[in-house]
Amino acid sequence: MADWMLSLQLLALLGVANGTPIFAKKLLQDCLxxxxxxxxxxxxxxxxxxxxxxxxxxxxxxxxxxGSAVLLHLDWGTGAIIAGTSMLGDLFSSFVKRRLHLPLHAQAFGLDQIPEALLPLLIVKEQFNLTSNDIAVLVIAFIVLELVLSRILFRLKIRDRPF
Incomplete structure (x- = not known):
């Protein structure tokens, strides 16, 4: 397993990448x-x-x-790559959900979480010498954290939906 500090850094970056649009929507509402x-x-x-x-x-x-990558003592480019590929994974999920005729904001367990964590981890796999087991553990940890944090953010009225 990748060292625990690296695992926490990567999970934090995945969290920032996926959480920022939620906070931006709450703070900026319809602006931009x-x-x-x-x-x-x-x-x-x-x-x-x-x-x-x-x-x-x-x-x-x-x-x-x-910016968060720099604060975590990682290269800013790594943060940008993780965010960009996480957003690509999220767009892939939305594209598939639309093709399946699922309504907007419909929850699709797995499809809503796996691509946005798996794609960035595969892209930085060699950079951080991640094994397949490392990636699997990080994806599972991301899913659990996302589900828990989503419910907390919903209760705090930051998210519109509890998933």
Missing amino acids: STPLDGGLTLPDGEPLFGASKTIRGVVLSVVATA
């Missing part, structure tokens, strides 16, 4: 909330990603995670 897909609807009648995936969320996620 341009949908990333520009409102594009595909031939199946569903949006490409949906209105909740915004340019603001992606940009602020990358900036906040890059």
